[in-house]
Amino acid sequence: MVSISRRQFLKLGAAGLGASSIAVLGFSPAAALAEAREFKLTRTTETRNTCPYCSVSCGLILYGLGDKAKNAPSSIIHIEGDPDHPVSRGTLCPKGAGLLDFVHSADRLRYPEYRAPGASEWKRISWDEAFDRIARLMKDDRDKNFIGQNAEGVPVNRWLSTGFLAASASSNESGYLTHKVVRSLGILAFDNQARV
Amino acid sequence: MAQQSLDIERRSATTTPSPNMRGHVAEVAKLIDISKCIGCKACQSACMEWNDYRGNVGTCDGTYNNPFDLAANQWTVMRFTEYEPPGGNLEWLIRKDGCMHCAEPGCLKACPAPGAIVQYSNGIVDFHEEHCIGCGYCITGCPFNIPRLSDADSKVYKCTLCSDRVAVGLEPACIKSCPTGALVFGSKDDMRQHAAGRIEDLKSRGYKNAGLYDPQGVGGTHVMYVLPHADRPQIYAGLPKDPHISPLVSLWKGALKPLMSLGLGVIAFAGVIHYVGVGPNETKDDKSKVDKSSEHRDQ
Numbered sequence: 001m002v003s004i005s006r007r008q009f010l011k012l013g014a015a016g017l018g019a020s021s022i023a024v025l026g027f028s029p030a031a032a033l034a035e036a037r038e039f040k041l042t043r044t045t046e047t048r049n050t051c052p053y054c055s056v057s058c059g060l061i062l063y064g065l066g067d068k069a070k071n072a073p074s075s076i077i078h079i080e081g082d083p084d085h086p087v088s089r090g091t092l093c094p095k096g097a098g099l100l101d102f103v104h105s106a107d108r109l110r111y112p113e114y115r116a117p118g119a120s121e122w123k124r125i126s127w128d129e130a131f132d133r134i135a136r137l138m139k140d141d142r143d144k145n146f147i148g149q150n151a152e153g154v155p156v157n158r159w160l161s162t163g164f165l166a167a168s169a170s171s172n173e174s175g176y177l178t179h180k181v182v183r184s185l186g187i188l189a190f191d192n193q194a195r196v
Numbered sequence: 197m198a199q200q201s202l203d204i205e206r207r208s209a210t211t212t213p214s215p216n217m218r219g220h221v222a223e224v225a226k227l228i229d230i231s232k233c234i235g236c237k238a239c240q241s242a243c244m245e246w247n248d249y250r251g252n253v254g255t256c257d258g259t260y261n262n263p264f265d266l267a268a269n270q271w272t273v274m275r276f277t278e279y280e281p282p283g284g285n286l287e288w289l290i291r292k293d294g295c296m297h298c299a300e301p302g303c304l305k306a307c308p309a310p311g312a313i314v315q316y317s318n319g320i321v322d323f324h325e326e327h328c329i330g331c332g333y334c335i336t337g338c339p340f341n342i343p344r345l346s347d348a349d350s351k352v353y354k355c356t357l358c359s360d361r362v363a364v365g366l367e368p369a370c371i372k373s374c375p376t377g378a379l380v381f382g383s384k385d386d387m388r389q390h391a392a393g394r395i396e397d398l399k400s401r402g403y404k405n406a407g408l409y410d411p412q413g414v415g416g417t418h419v420m421y422v423l424p425h426a427d428r429p430q431i432y433a434g435l436p437k438d439p440h441i442s443p444l445v446s447l448w449k450g451a452l453k454p455l456m457s458l459g460l461g462v463i464a465f466a467g468v469i470h471y472v473g474v475g476p477n478e479t480k481d482d483k484s485k486v487d488k489s490s491e492h493r494d495q
Binding site for chain 2: 037038039040042078079080081083088090091092093094095096097098100101
């Protein structure tokens, strides 16, 4: 073991204190140059979309990570208003401005789920299962409750026991198709949540 | 990146000149028109989204203030005030609070960490947290009580005026989101003109004291307010009427600093002279020899 005398210890201590004092006074080597935050959207993919929340339907630009190369699955890293949109011109409300967390929410519905009557748990089912079940229930209900004619014998062709809720962010084209499908079945209670 | 080594007006705790040969840089400014703000907090959301911070879910204190205050992870907040002018109707004053980006920033003046706070030629005052030592002096130096120390990493954070966006020619995130156009961004001259139009409009609507808040006590700011009651900025959640850098900070970083440096130099010089002239203290009794002899004795 290296033995250090009291005198040597004091000398070392003083030298250390002096050196660190000089370093603190600014004689230490310069630190690396400050790195300001880089602009994070430089090479992102921009995709136009419409805000899903309300009937104002503000324009959005979704900024996707990556350049759509096959081996790099894209992911939305930023959302802001679309300045070319005639209604919103780039602005958004607090809900729209926070859409990124809506897209990546842990609670977001990603697949069909079914909760049986009386059950407390949701169970994941396949899309085929979901469509079959919806079609079956709709057909049964329509067969039972469809009103072809009213009391005066006038043909009315209405189905009042089922309603249909569509999304506010649908395009005109999908809105047109939704309307055609729903009305051709005779459904009257048809709405989207556009006034929320 | 252009903004870190070029176009720098000032750098904290740095005596060597910063590179600022490029004089032809327009000063930018954010203009907050209080009369148009509806307090929707889109700017708060947009700021969180762009700058990648998220606060904790808060609680309600019976007011619309949510979050209640600025934080290391909350760089802008709406401050709501219910104000009853004498003999008039209730006015709901909503002020977006955040860094004012002073032309003479108290935070930068107080900061002892080299390069932790920089002021770009366009007027933006930016914190570079990797150089921050967490002393909190900038909080003392700020006349607007803006910077906040993070509990997580002992660094101080505040609004950057989206320096990363401005550097590539975009407006800050809050400005873009604002649905009523209460927030406007551009060159400081343009913003002054815009404000003049708004003030004229407010005056024609009976707000006799409408005016621009661009306090000269801190050399002017790069975040300015259009206030319907510019004669009493205090009613807008305590906006200071005539903000100044604290005299203690000015004294400590102004008059005292060269004196202290001089004192330190004199002491160091006197030490050298003493060493040359008088020499170190010599002791006759050499302890190390005594130690060795005692070791021999033990064996």
